[in-house]
Amino acid sequence: MITPAQENQRMLARILGIDEDRAALQLAQTFAITAGQDEPTHFANELQAQLERTVRAAPADASSDIEIVIHAPPIRTAKKRLFVEISSDRVVISSSPLENAAAAPLHGIQRMIAACYCAGVVLAALIDGIDKEAVTDPFTVRFDALGATKDVLATPIALEDTVLVGAGAVGNGFLRAARHLDIFGELVVADPKVVGSGNPNRCLYFTPDDEKEPKAPTLTMRAQSDFPRLKLLPHVGTLHDIVEQQGRIRRVIVGADSRLARRSVQNDLPFEVLDASTTGTAEIIVHSHREPNRGACLSCIYPHIPDELSRAREIAAGLGLELSDVTESERIDARIAKVLAAKHSGLDEAALVGVAFDSLFKQLCAEQTLLSATGEQTLAPFAFVSNLAGAMLALELARLKSGARIADGKNYMFLSPWSPPHSFTRRMRPPIHDCEFCGRDTSHDALAIVWPELKTGTLPRIASNKQQGDGR
Numbered sequence: 001m002i003t004p005a006q007e008n009q010r011m012l013a014r015i016l017g018i019d020e021d022r023a024a025l026q027l028a029q030t031f032a033i034t035a036g037q038d039e040p041t042h043f044a045n046e047l048q049a050q051l052e053r054t055v056r057a058a059p060a061d062a063s064s065d066i067e068i069v070i071h072a073p074p075i076r077t078a079k080k081r082l083f084v085e086i087s088s089d090r091v092v093i094s095s096s097p098l099e100n101a102a103a104a105p106l107h108g109i110q111r112m113i114a115a116c117y118c119a120g121v122v123l124a125a126l127i128d129g130i131d132k133e134a135v136t137d138p139f140t141v142r143f144d145a146l147g148a149t150k151d152v153l154a155t156p157i158a159l160e161d162t163v164l165v166g167a168g169a170v171g172n173g174f175l176r177a178a179r180h181l182d183i184f185g186e187l188v189v190a191d192p193k194v195v196g197s198g199n200p201n202r203c204l205y206f207t208p209d210d211e212k213e214p215k216a217p218t219l220t221m222r223a224q225s226d227f228p229r230l231k232l233l234p235h236v237g238t239l240h241d242i243v244e245q246q247g248r249i250r251r252v253i254v255g256a257d258s259r260l261a262r263r264s265v266q267n268d269l270p271f272e273v274l275d276a277s278t279t280g281t282a283e284i285i286v287h288s289h290r291e292p293n294r295g296a297c298l299s300c301i302y303p304h305i306p307d308e309l310s311r312a313r314e315i316a317a318g319l320g321l322e323l324s325d326v327t328e329s330e331r332i333d334a335r336i337a338k339v340l341a342a343k344h345s346g347l348d349e350a351a352l353v354g355v356a357f358d359s360l361f362k363q364l365c366a367e368q369t370l371l372s373a374t375g376e377q378t379l380a381p382f383a384f385v386s387n388l389a390g391a392m393l394a395l396e397l398a399r400l401k402s403g404a405r406i407a408d409g410k411n412y413m414f415l416s417p418w419s420p421p422h423s424f425t426r427r428m429r430p431p432i433h434d435c436e437f438c439g440r441d442t443s444h445d446a447l448a449i450v451w452p453e454l455k456t457g458t459l460p461r462i463a464s465n466k467q468q469g470d471g472r
């Protein structure tokens, strides 16, 4: 079984093209944070949480490879230093000392977003080549560029008839961020899977002791105390199971970990969708829509790859094999078993020999541990990447509830965790013309049956939903 540290090593080895032993040495580097009182201390605690599952916290009073200094004089012996300045509308991170005016208090989600970016800057300073872009110095996180302004984040959020799909890394990050919102009501957390041994490298509510425990109840049990007015209800199963029982679900918040799972959510005909995903450590996508939707749907954003109508290509890409490997034989031989065991954590090489490619593909589909469409392993990102995606998902919920999302019409955001956010990271993304969901009349017919309110132009309201401030 793979440990959280090994999961990080594997990720880094792949990014840098080095072996896992060398990656382990890079990740054995230490950090220390020196912070002033009040907001700098709160910021330091969030940064510590985001960093300590990837690199090591230096013991008190010991020297460190990097010292992060937040509105305080440096006190450590350190090879490198980063300075953080916190203002009401931005956080600046630089290798040069900053002005150090008094720090302004941040909203908890602003703090989490900036701390995640800061963790990326720290890793880029420690590990050559880890970031995909040139390092920006100073690195400025402007909250208005993301729409993460305090008025939006202060919106009261009543939840009911809402399912968080996926209790993995993005789901953990979503709740870690959402606890800072004025949020109340009920939220179902659905995930059919158990905690994998590597998961705690990025799931901040999980510990290594949670291995093999079902994700949904583990997450709701740990997170509940952060939500005095929101009841978290675990469901060990998929959204589809819930829809089969209840008929329809109004709002889904999607942190599932595969493209397939996201398309499947769309087919369950939710009225409103909020979604965030990560691709390795390189990118974060955030998307939302509400019916009647004239923009992209989940299937537009996460389409099948063009030639995957060929089953063999789909299987080869999902398993990370050459097309010829899959077409030459129906079953896995010893050579392919070795390749597969090296690429997928948790597969037993000996047991694979003789298994049909199709069976393995279906099994990994069910477990949602396939490789990505491009054949890259959908390896776990570092904690700060998943948590940044989770925080953006909580922000998107606040944007929808405050009306800001509908007012600006921007349904899509693509950002790199390694570059400062710009105002143009958000945009309106139209549907693709041959979408397997919204490109078909049958999908719209099905939506009209499940949501008859669409025909009359009235928005669906659940009888129990009488709360003010619901954003409708």
Ligand SMILES: [Zn+2]
Pocket: 296, 297, 298, 299, 300, 301, 431, 432, 435, 436, 437, 438, 439
């Ligand atoms: Zn579509």
